[in-house]
Amino acid sequence: MFNIIVLGIVSLLTDISSEMVYPLLPIFLTATLGASPATVGVIEGIAESLASLLKVFSGYFGDKTKKKKELAIAGYGSSLLGKLVLVLAGSWAMVLVSRIIDRLGKGIRTAPRDVLIADSAKSGARGHAFGLHRTMDTVGAVIGVVIAYLLVSSNTANFVRIFWFSMIPACLGVAALFLVRQAREAGPSRKKLSLSFSQLDGKLKGFLILAFVFALGNSSNQFLLLRASKLGVSTPTVLLLYLAYNLSYALVSYPASSLSDKVGRRRVLVVGYILYAAVYFGFATVTHTTTLWALFIVYGLYIAFTEGVEKALLVDMAPDGLRGTVLGLHATLVGVALLPASFIAGFLWDWLGAPAPFYFGGGMGLLAAIGLLYILRGKAPLNQGQTH
Numbered sequence: 001m002f003n004i005i006v007l008g009i010v011s012l013l014t015d016i017s018s019e020m021v022y023p024l025l026p027i028f029l030t031a032t033l034g035a036s037p038a039t040v041g042v043i044e045g046i047a048e049s050l051a052s053l054l055k056v057f058s059g060y061f062g063d064k065t066k067k068k069k070e071l072a073i074a075g076y077g078s079s080l081l082g083k084l085v086l087v088l089a090g091s092w093a094m095v096l097v098s099r100i101i102d103r104l105g106k107g108i109r110t111a112p113r114d115v116l117i118a119d120s121a122k123s124g125a126r127g128h129a130f131g132l133h134r135t136m137d138t139v140g141a142v143i144g145v146v147i148a149y150l151l152v153s154s155n156t157a158n159f160v161r162i163f164w165f166s167m168i169p170a171c172l173g174v175a176a177l178f179l180v181r182q183a184r185e186a187g188p189s190r191k192k193l194s195l196s197f198s199q200l201d202g203k204l205k206g207f208l209i210l211a212f213v214f215a216l217g218n219s220s221n222q223f224l225l226l227r228a229s230k231l232g233v234s235t236p237t238v239l240l241l242y243l244a245y246n247l248s249y250a251l252v253s254y255p256a257s258s259l260s261d262k263v264g265r266r267r268v269l270v271v272g273y274i275l276y277a278a279v280y281f282g283f284a285t286v287t288h289t290t291t292l293w294a295l296f297i298v299y300g301l302y303i304a305f306t307e308g309v310e311k312a313l314l315v316d317m318a319p320d321g322l323r324g325t326v327l328g329l330h331a332t333l334v335g336v337a338l339l340p341a342s343f344i345a346g347f348l349w350d351w352l353g354a355p356a357p358f359y360f361g362g363g364m365g366l367l368a369a370i371g372l373l374y375i376l377r378g379k380a381p382l383n384q385g386q387t388h
Contacts, residue, residue, distance in 0.1 A: 003120040004129050006179050007113060008136030013173035014076060015137050017083065018102075019144030020166040023242040024152070025095070026222040027235055028159050035092045037226060041346025043096045044220035045339040051103030052335015059111030059328025063321060068112035069182045075109020076177055078102070080170045087163045107335070111328035116180065118315045118323055124261065126315050130308035131257025138250035144169075145246055149239040204317040204326070206375035208333055210368060211310070214273070215337030217280075217364025219345035219357060224299065227283055227354055228292050237289075241296045248300025257308035265313040266376040270369050272305030277365030284358035 029035040029043070058075070062068040082102030089095045114130075121129035144166075151162050200208075228238050260268040279299045286292060311327065318326035345357035 001120065003180055003182075004117055004132060005136075006176065007117055008133045010076065010173045010177045010180075011133060011137035012140035012143075013169045013176060014079065015140030016144040016147070017166045017168075017170035017173065018079075019141040019242075019246070020148045020151075020162055020169075021083065021086065022222075023145060023225050023239055024148060024159055024162065024235075025099075026226040027229055027238065029092055029095060030226070030229075032159065033090075033092050033095070036346075037223075037349045038346035039092055040222055040226060041219065041342040041344075041349075043092065043099055044222055045342030045346075046096065047099035047103045048220070048335050048342070049337075049339035050100055051105075051107035052332045052338070054104060054107030055111055055328040055331035055335065057328070058108045059115070059324035059326070059331075062112035062115060062324040066182075068116050068324070069177070069180050071112040072109045072116065072180070073174065073177050075105045075107070075112075076170075076174045078105030078108060080167065080174060081105070083163065083167050083170055087160060087167075107331075110331055111324045114311055114315075114327050115324040116182065118311075127257040127259075127261040127265070127309060127312040128254075130311045131254040134257065134304075134308040135250055135254040138246055138253060140169075141246040142243060142250055145239055145243040149236055149243065152239060153236050200319075201317055203376055204314075207313065207317070207372075208330060210371045210375055211330060212333040212337050213371075214364055214368035215334045216341050216344070217361040218276075218338075219341045219361060220338070223342075223345050223349070223357060224283060224296070227286075227358070228289070230354060231286070231289055231292070233289050233292065241292055244293060245296040245300040245303075248297045249303045250300075252301055252304035253308055256304045257312065260309045260312060265309050265316070266372060268305055268309050269313070269376075270372050272302050272309070273365050273369035273372060275299075275302040275305060277362045277369065280358045280362035280365060282358075284355040284362065 026040050029040055030037070035043075058071055062071050079102045082098050082100075082105060085101055086095065086098035089098055117129055117133055118126060147165070148162055151165070225238055225242060228241055229235070233241065256268060256272075275298055279295055279302060282291070282295045282298075286295065310330070314326050314330050315323055344360065348356035348360060
């Protein structure tokens with residue numbers, strides 16, 4: 001439990017930093033640097049996809065070398081460097097470089113960190129562990145958005161100053177990571193670790209394919225923020241909408257993930273995908289800014305019902321000794337899909353209008369819910385391997 005709490009604190013501090021910046025980026029790009037919605041999509045797609053290519057290798061390397069803590073430190077440190085580049089950005093190209101460095105850090109750290117969480121949890125309480133971590137992570141996001149709102153609302157703040165301030169909690173997060181106690185394991189594995197997709201359990205293969213297809217319609221959250229901004233919502237209010245999303249996510253993530261330990265991962269995930277479809281159809285048809293409050297709150301529920309639960313499901317189904325590799329493979333597939341997803345969303349917006357990418361995303365959400373009911377029919381295999 002100590003590791004889960006410490007890693008939660010690390011994520012809390014890191015998300016304070018990230019969420020002071022993230023909801024401002026689409027406005028900074030379009031209003032300050034003159035970028036188009038398509039450019040926002042290109043930046044997010046390239047950054048997320050390139051970074052995601054590292055996730056499967058990072059997970060595999062962590063399984064092979066047992067250096068999960070060291071990889072996590074390197075990843076969080078890289079994200080700190082990305083924020084320094086953002087401070088110096090004077091063009092959308094520099095923002096792209098910043099986002100790539102930041103996302104590369106996420107690509108390096110995510111799978112090893114999640115394995116540290118899984119290894120520190122009992123096999124029957126992995127949803128509980130990931131839910132607790134996601135809640136602490138999201139509490140950091142709430143704090144970060146509040147700080148950004150207070151700074152933006154003041155007459156003395158500007159975007160670059162906020163970017164500078166965001167580096168303080170990022171530094172503290174990297175420092176806290178050194179407190180993690182990695183269980184003593186044998187040295188680097190001499191055994192060749194192999195992950196042949198064709199040899200994976202059928203339910204796991206089906207879920208990975210479904211996750212990739214769904215991600216094609218799940219474009220960057222920045223399009224939700226841009227949609228609100230284009231409807232006439234002020235920058236401070238955009239931040240409050242994003243705060244409502246994070247509060248919803250923070251409050252429900254832990255109980256939703258814990259619920260999956262009792263009623264099964266499939267039921268919770270299907271509800272999550274249905275919520276996603278409803279939200280995206282709502283963003284496609286919204287005409288009144290007051291409706292945006294409900295949409296952002298329900299969007300937080302979607303994340304709460306899926307993110308931690310998906311990780312618990314993957315750990316349940318992963319072959320022994322390959323948890324990090326499977327978690328990394330999932331993250332890579334989803335991330336690679338974000339490149340075309342953000343391209344599609346940006347160009348649909350430019351060519352057919354703002355509602356188009358949200359109609360597309362809503363349809364993909366419904367398909368994902370139906371597909372999950374079929375793929376995970378019956379009881380998903382549960383990895384009862386040794387935990388610490």
